[in-house]
Amino acid sequence: MSTSDHPPSDLESVRERLNVVTQETRFALLQDILGHPSELPTLKELDYVNPSKSQTTIRQHLQRLVDAGIVEEVLLPEDRRKNDLPYKFYGISESSRQFLEEHKLLRAQVTLREIYDRVEKTDDIKRYETAPRPER
Numbered sequence: 001m002s003t004s005d006h007p008p009s010d011l012e013s014v015r016e017r018l019n020v021v022t023q024e025t026r027f028a029l030l031q032d033i034l035g036h037p038s039e040l041p042t043l044k045e046l047d048y049v050n051p052s053k054s055q056t057t058i059r060q061h062l063q064r065l066v067d068a069g070i071v072e073e074v075l076l077p078e079d080r081r082k083n084d085l086p087y088k089f090y091g092i093s094e095s096s097r098q099f100l101e102e103h104k105l106l107r108a109q110v111t112l113r114e115i116y117d118r119v120e121k122t123d124d125i126k127r128y129e130t131a132p133r134p135e136r
Contacts, residue, residue, distance in 0.1 A: 035112030
């Protein structure tokens, strides 16, 4: 008999979500999202701060996080889009923010923001970083 407060199916769900978020590349992407000034980076920004990973690898891991409901794609409304600026962003979903807090995975957010701020950025990345973001 289990002594947990969660039924086995809930425990399996928690275990699966923890498995998804704690995989090394996905965990790094979550940290990058949390460290971003708006918490809504673009694929290009995530690619820039992860030079040892290909953009394809980053895209695949982001998709896994999206499929698991941990990260959500957030689109800038069409009427706010500008040529040569991004319109698709990635952010932590609200339900996942609570999950990450419950499992003590958000404690370093202030430090992550400081680290992100110290990254030397190209003019192109600075332009992406300051591009209009959707409301959340």
